[in-house]
Amino acid sequence: MSVRAKKLELVCPAGxxxxxxxxxxxxxxxxxxxxxxxxxxxxxxxxxxxTEELATSVAYAHKKGAHAxxxxxxxxxxxxxxxxxxxxxxxxxxxxxxxxLADIGLLDYASKKHPNLRLHLSVQAAAANADxxxxxxxxxxxxxxxxxxxxxxxxIAAVNRDIDIETEVFIFGGLCVMAEGRCSLSSYATGKxxxxxxxxxxxxxxxxxxxxxxxxxxxxxxxxxxxxxKEAAPYPTLCKGCFTAGDYKGHVFEDPASLDAAALIPxxxxxxxxxxxxxxxxxxxxxxxxVVRNFRKAVDxxxxxxxxxxxxxxxxxxxxxxxxxxxxxxxx
Amino acid sequence: MxxxxxxxxxxxxxxxxxxxxxxxxxxxxxxxLVKTLIRRHPSLFSRLGxxxxxxxxxxxxxxxxxxxxxxxxxxxxxxxxxxxxxGFWDARIGGxxxxxxxxxxxxxxxxALFFSRDLVIEGDTEAVLALRNAIDNEEIxxxxxxxxxxxxxxxxxxxPTRKVSSAVGHFFGVALTxxxxxxx
Numbered sequence: 001m002s003v004r005a006k007k008l009e010l011v012c013p014a015g016x017x018x019x020x021x022x023x024x025x026x027x028x029x030x031x032x033x034x035x036x037x038x039x040x041x042x043x044x045x046x047x048x049x050x051t052e053e054l055a056t057s058v059a060y061a062h063k064k065g066a067h068a069x070x071x072x073x074x075x076x077x078x079x080x081x082x083x084x085x086x087x088x089x090x091x092x093x094x095x096x097x098x099x100x101l102a103d104i105g106l107l108d109y110a111s112k113k114h115p116n117l118r119l120h121l122s123v124q125a126a127a128a129n130a131d132x133x134x135x136x137x138x139x140x141x142x143x144x145x146x147x148x149x150x151x152x153x154x155x156i157a158a159v160n161r162d163i164d165i166e167t168e169v170f171i172f173g174g175l176c177v178m179a180e181g182r183c184s185l186s187s188y189a190t191g192k193x194x195x196x197x198x199x200x201x202x203x204x205x206x207x208x209x210x211x212x213x214x215x216x217x218x219x220x221x222x223x224x225x226x227x228x229x230k231e232a233a234p235y236p237t238l239c240k241g242c243f244t245a246g247d248y249k250g251h252v253f254e255d256p257a258s259l260d261a262a263a264l265i266p267x268x269x270x271x272x273x274x275x276x277x278x279x280x281x282x283x284x285x286x287x288x289x290x291v292v293r294n295f296r297k298a299v300d301x302x303x304x305x306x307x308x309x310x311x312x313x314x315x316x317x318x319x320x321x322x323x324x325x326x327x328x329x330x331x332x
Numbered sequence: 333m334x335x336x337x338x339x340x341x342x343x344x345x346x347x348x349x350x351x352x353x354x355x356x357x358x359x360x361x362x363x364x365l366v367k368t369l370i371r372r373h374p375s376l377f378s379r380l381g382x383x384x385x386x387x388x389x390x391x392x393x394x395x396x397x398x399x400x401x402x403x404x405x406x407x408x409x410x411x412x413x414x415x416x417x418x419g420f421w422d423a424r425i426g427g428x429x430x431x432x433x434x435x436x437x438x439x440x441x442x443x444a445l446f447f448s449r450d451l452v453i454e455g456d457t458e459a460v461l462a463l464r465n466a467i468d469n470e471e472i473x474x475x476x477x478x479x480x481x482x483x484x485x486x487x488x489x490x491x492p493t494r495k496v497s498s499a500v501g502h503f504f505g506v507a508l509t510x511x512x513x514x515x516x
Contacts, residue, residue: 044461045461045465046461203457206458208454208457209454231449233448234447235443284438284440284443284468285438285471286439287443290441316441318443318447
């Protein structure tokens with residue numbers, strides 16, 4: 001196999017400053033993170049960054065030759081847009097290399113107030129075709145789009161042929177069944193959604209209880225899973241709930257499984273993708289270190305013309321099983 | 333790469349011996365340890381926020397007792413209790429001792445242990461997440477925290493504490509210091 005020129009950028013998650021350093025030290029080219037409030041889509045207790053912590057982390061990334069991105073990717077509430085504006089200002093002030101935004105109004109604000117701040121379009125914007133992506137590029141100067149996890153590799157290649165900006169795709173981590181940015185399923189049980197409040201199945205509404213050797217998960221008082229002692233437990237999300245209807249019992253929307261597209265790295269590179277994104281800002285520094293180290297080796301192997309080996313991280317995944325997701329739509 | 337199925341259990345013989353042991357000395361040591369932790373890691377509280385007022389039952393399921401933790405800023409406590417005497421708690425985190433110590437030292441991922449059912453959480457999920465994330469960010473090394481209990485003699489106690497922790501941890505298959513982080 002010949003040596004390939006294409007070097008893919010590895011974009012890695014960090015929920016805390018410790019995880020941020022772990023990601024950089026494990027080989028991340030770029031780390032993305034968010035502020036400790038509702039302006040980002042991983043707004044969980046004890047997680048995320050103060051402005052001071054972000055400044056220190058960005059400086060650490062730059063010292064190590066890496067980049068830092070800040071996700072401000074929820075949709076501002078009517079009457080409360082100042083918080084989202086402030087966070088864009090804060091990210092620019094601490095020297096973030098780019099902000100990851102989804103809301104049109106916020107993109108407009110950032111492009112006008114901080115013309116030198118690089119803008120990435122969040123997966124939350126659900127821009128899944130060339131016309132939509134090109135609109136964001138023309139209107140706001142967006143330089144990169146994070147593609148929704150609903151496209152096949154062939155569709156990604158088609159998008160890349162018709163746009164002039166970079167594309168970033170998810171390579172590993174949790175999966176959502178919905179078009180990103182448009183899922184309000186959680187709000188039917190809790191009154192809160194990832195799009196507005198930054199948390200799907202907020203922890204304040206989740207309850208686990210051991211009942212007769214079964215682990216029962218409740219969301220907003222509704223039982224959504226009941227798993228036996230030997231079964232893998234899923235996240236407490238409605239989309240992966242196991243329900244009974246008449247004689248049927250099963251996962252109505254989606255099985256609990258996680259994305260692992262390591263084996264598709266060569267095809268994704270050939271489809272014109274610039275960057276590979278790892279999901280999991282809510283996970284520990286142990287997860288971050290293990291996954292980043294594994295995928296850094298994978299992208300280096302690909303760049304050097306060596307075979308890319310995947311599947312080593314199953315124990316870290318939801319459902320303890322992995323899938324290539326929509327990249328290979330085998331059900332078609 | 334660690335495998336959830338490889339988490340060692342505390343030896344049954346050792347657990348049987350501990351069943352007869354008095355808990356008061358352990359509670360006294362726990363109280364000192366948690367006060368030292370909080371003095372040395374003040375940012376734990378900014379991450380815990382209002383969850384610092386909650387009561388956590390830290391339950392090593394392979395030991396004959398559990399720990400009742402109140403990480404309150406003014407009066408933190410860590411008390412060893414028999415399960416039947418645990419009293420009220422807001423949140424329970426249960427699992428093998430090695431898994432719980434591995435979480436503290438960043439050897440294991442909490443979500444992965446939950447998926448594999450090696451870790452059980454009950455009660456206030458918000459409090460559990462806040463505690464997990466706050467501890468994960470602190471990069472705590474229990475051997476260093478124990479050495480800090482010696483006050484002005486910390487620098488003298490540091491090396492022997494680390495060596496003893498490393499040897500004991502190796503014998504029982506648990507991470508008592510961050511030095512074991514990449515050996516798991």
